[in-house]
Amino acid sequence: KEEIRGYLNEARSRGIKNILALRGDPPGGTGEFKKTEGGFEFSYQLVEFxxxxxxxxxxxxxxxxxHIACQEGKHVDWQRLKNKIDHGADFVITQLFFSNRDYFEFRDFLTNLGVSVPLVPGIIPILSTAQIKKFTALCGAKLPxxxxxxxxxxxxNDEAAAQxxxxxATRQCxxxxxxxxxxxxxxxxxxxxSATAILKNLRLPCIPIDG
Structure with a gap:
């Protein structure tokens, strides 16, 4: 916790205003998550801190x-998200998904629980067939x-897959x-x-960031 406190102090000194609080994946991306000594077991504890x-x-x-590790089902997982929000989260960024119906069901469920913070959908532009199959296998997202x-x-043909x-993704967005x-x-x-091309398709501004 003291290590996290130090990171927060440094972030504050650098003028950082937004923090994405994630429990993180186990080393290697697979296996069971194990709490470190003196650390946080659940992400809501990090949010509260x-x-x-x-x-x-x-x-x-x-x-x-x-969540791929939530054996009790998605509704239990969404209740846990509500708990994170109740402990101080200001916004939500979702894991990647490819069926908008999943997002709308998720949003409506949380809205019915009284959640009013922004629920920002996370979209991944497909770069290749192999890449997206690997990603979805790791995180448990479904490919329609x-x-x-x-x-x-x-x-x-990665170029054709990316196109x-x-x-x-444009249709999704x-x-x-x-x-x-x-x-x-x-x-x-x-x-x-790909993200730049999607923004252009959506007629949204693309602002380059120098440095």
Whole structure:
């Protein structure tokens, strides 16, 4: 906890205003999460700690299909997200998903629980068929059958898969924004070409950041 306190103090001194509070994955991305000595067992405890430190807007992760490790089902997982919000989270960024129906069900469930903080959908532009199959296997997100069929038509042609990914994500974002999503978070993986193309398709401004 003292290590986290030090990071928060440094962030504050650098003028950072927003913190995304994540429990994090086990080393290697698989296996069971184990609490470190003197650390936090649950992410709501981290949220509460940051809230008590003061001076930050706190974001947390949400899972429209339920967290891969939550054996009790997605509704239990969403109740746990409500707990994080009750302990001080100001906004939610979701894990990647490919069916907007999952996001809308997630949003409506939380709204019915009285949640009013922004629930920002997380969208990942597909860069290749192999890449997205690997990502979804790790995080438990579902690939719709029609999407898989379209990607398999393109085989190992990464450029064709990426172009289709731009088209698919554009349609996703159009519907999400039309139905009231408060914005879009792109998982770019430090590759901005697809995200930039999607923003242009949506007729949204692309502002380059120097440095």
């Amino acid at each position: 940051i809230r008590q430190a003061g001076g930050f807007s706190i974001g947390v992760a949400g899972f429209p299909e339920g 059958a029609l999407l898989v069929a379209e990607l398999e038509k393109r085989g190992d 289709y990914g731009i088209e698919y 159009e519907e999400l924004l039309r139905e009231g999503a408060p914005g879009i978070h792109f998982y770019t993986l430090n590759k901005t070409r």
